[in-house]
Amino acid sequence: MEKWHIALVAISIYLVLAFLIGIMAGKGKSFFSLSEYAVGDRSFNLFVMWFLMGGTIFSAFAFLGGPGWAYSKGAASFYILVYCTLGLMPWYVIGPKVAKIGKKNNYITMGDFLGDRFQSKLLTIIVGIVAILAFIPYLTLQIKGMAYIFNVLTYDNIPYWFGAFISFGIVVIYVATSGVRGAAWSDVFQAILMLVIAWILGMYFVQKLHGGIGNMFETINNSNNDFLLIGEEGSAMSKARYSSNIIISMIGFVMWPHLFTKSYTTTEKRIKTTVAVYPIFALFLLPVLFIGFSGYGIVSSDQIENSGQILPYLITNYLTESGLLYGIVGAGALAAAMSSSDAITHGASVSFGRDICKAIYSKIPENIELWIMRGAVFGVGAIAYLIAIFGSEGLIQLLLGAYGPIAQLAPAVYASLFFRKVSAISIIIGLILGVCITIYYQYFSESTLYDLHAGLIGLAFNVSAVFIFSYIYKQSDSEIVKAKEFNEI
Amino acid sequence: MKKKDKINFYFFLFSIFILALLIFPIYNFGNRVDPFIFGIPFSLFWIVACILIQFIGILFFLFIDKEES
Numbered sequence: 001m002e003k004w005h006i007a008l009v010a011i012s013i014y015l016v017l018a019f020l021i022g023i024m025a026g027k028g029k030s031f032f033s034l035s036e037y038a039v040g041d042r043s044f045n046l047f048v049m050w051f052l053m054g055g056t057i058f059s060a061f062a063f064l065g066g067p068g069w070a071y072s073k074g075a076a077s078f079y080i081l082v083y084c085t086l087g088l089m090p091w092y093v094i095g096p097k098v099a100k101i102g103k104k105n106n107y108i109t110m111g112d113f114l115g116d117r118f119q120s121k122l123l124t125i126i127v128g129i130v131a132i133l134a135f136i137p138y139l140t141l142q143i144k145g146m147a148y149i150f151n152v153l154t155y156d157n158i159p160y161w162f163g164a165f166i167s168f169g170i171v172v173i174y175v176a177t178s179g180v181r182g183a184a185w186s187d188v189f190q191a192i193l194m195l196v197i198a199w200i201l202g203m204y205f206v207q208k209l210h211g212g213i214g215n216m217f218e219t220i221n222n223s224n225n226d227f228l229l230i231g232e233e234g235s236a237m238s239k240a241r242y243s244s245n246i247i248i249s250m251i252g253f254v255m256w257p258h259l260f261t262k263s264y265t266t267t268e269k270r271i272k273t274t275v276a277v278y279p280i281f282a283l284f285l286l287p288v289l290f291i292g293f294s295g296y297g298i299v300s301s302d303q304i305e306n307s308g309q310i311l312p313y314l315i316t317n318y319l320t321e322s323g324l325l326y327g328i329v330g331a332g333a334l335a336a337a338m339s340s341s342d343a344i345t346h347g348a349s350v351s352f353g354r355d356i357c358k359a360i361y362s363k364i365p366e367n368i369e370l371w372i373m374r375g376a377v378f379g380v381g382a383i384a385y386l387i388a389i390f391g392s393e394g395l396i397q398l399l400l401g402a403y404g405p406i407a408q409l410a411p412a413v414y415a416s417l418f419f420r421k422v423s424a425i426s427i428i429i430g431l432i433l434g435v436c437i438t439i440y441y442q443y444f445s446e447s448t449l450y451d452l453h454a455g456l457i458g459l460a461f462n463v464s465a466v467f468i469f470s471y472i473y474k475q476s477d478s479e480i481v482k483a484k485e486f487n488e489i
Numbered sequence: 490m491k492k493k494d495k496i497n498f499y500f501f502l503f504s505i506f507i508l509a510l511l512i513f514p515i516y517n518f519g520n521r522v523d524p525f526i527f528g529i530p531f532s533l534f535w536i537v538a539c540i541l542i543q544f545i546g547i548l549f550f551l552f553i554d555k556e557e558s
Binding site for chain 1: 497500501504507508511512513516520521522525527528529530532533536537539540541543544547548550551554
């Protein structure tokens with residue numbers, strides 16, 4: 001039996017387990033309830049919430065991209081830790097409010113929430129479209145990650161398209177059948193698996209290649225004094241870019257539309273506790289960065305095509321003893337990609353059903369809406385899969401920018417809860433302006449102002465527009481009533 | 490201001506405080522390699538320390554919230 005056969009068996013066992021857990025999660029729950037499919041009847045406990053939130057963030061990017069950043073950009077990779085730490089903090093204040101009003105008025109998406117506050121179907125549809133445009137590239141990345149892992153760890157014996165087809169296919173099936181509960185319980189399993197593997201790998205590589213963490217960082221520091229710093233001559237990132245990246249992620253993180261849907265799965269109290277324990281997830285990310293740092297000075301940059309390959313390279317070159325270990329690593333990396341994609345696929349399906357279909361044809365009965373959502377799991381899944389496998393590199397780069405504009409939803413969300421005077425039209429103008437400015441600086445402009453993050457510049461225009469147009473266009477009567485309700489929740 | 494809003498406001502200030510510690514210009518204090526603490530450079534240790542402070546801080550807020558309700 002060859003080594004990759006053993007690896008394949010280990011990965012297959014993982015896939016079967018993930019599939020069974022995802023399917024079993026929905027057992028005994030109503031298959032025909034929209035509320036169960038979308039928000040798990042609003043009954044999730046802290047344990048499940050933490051993994052659901054954590055697993056969603058800890059994606060293929062963290063597993064493959066994290067080490068890549070640490071390896072190639074040094075201290076700039078600390079940004080990933082900071083982002084996870086700060087990202088969820090605003091949720092402590094707004095999460096409980098969103099959950100409370102969502103329960104009262106029976107919302108299941110962000111579009112529901114904003115559309116009702118500003119009494120605008122148009123806004124609901126815009127939010128739905130922005131959400132899906134952001135979800136698809138995110139999924140595409142995860143699917144590429146899955147395909148890549150399968151392909152590398154089986155020495156090219158499993159073709160690119162097939163590995164992704166199997167692993168993402170499993171996600172699609174358990175999300176379509178068990179809804180958010182399937183995503184949540186498989187995340188518990190997947191998150192534990194990948195965290196354990198990340199720590200083992202991190203410690204192993206640091207010990208084997210450098211003989212300890214202290215030695216490793218001293219070696220790195222001796223070869224480049226600025227590598228472990230931000231904004232110095234030999235550093236990979238400027239101070240302005242580093243700081244503005246952090247600010248924009250603190251604003252944008254909680255604006256992911258699926259987060260709203262997830263916060264409707266639980267109670268206010270549990271949301272606060274989840275925010276409290278969330279920073280611990282960031283600490284679990286440390287060994288992922290250590291993996292990347294351990295490659296510095298060991299793997300020269302011409303040995304790999306791009307920095308994202310550092311982990312697979314280390315595994316295939318320095319972890320050669322056992323096929324089993326190999327397979328377990330593969331399972332961990334797959335778990336990271338799958339636990340993000342299940343929550344996102346679910347979010348996209350709910351957004352499509354509620355924010356787009358239901359907003360356009362409000363007469364759709366609930367059971368049809370549920371079937372639309374289940375169908376959308378396959379639809380969105382198929383689109384993301386096709387782009388991941390057949391899309392050109394340039395197309396994927398273009399799509400990746402699509403989730404930059406997510407942060408532009410922030411003024412709408414904050415205004416809905418804290419600023420009573422803000423009107424629907426000003427929010428829509430601000431949102432569109434912010435998105436356009438962000439896209440301009442992302443794709444068409446050579447450089448940004450003071451090397452700031454494009455989204456932050458868009459946000460400045462967005463907020464100004466909301467402010468100015470709220471004075472010009474006043475609220476309608478029904479809006480005033482809603483503004484009061486949201487403000488006082 | 491209601492008591493709940495007051496707690497939220499203090500939480501907001503606390504978030505800004507943690508944010509400020511982690512970005513420039515204040516991160517200038519943390520942005521150096523020496524001394525190495527537990528084997529990690531000071532720039533990374535600073536971030537880990539902030540994460541712990543944040544964790545303890547939020548626990549404190551949870552505690553106050555509990556008292557209130």
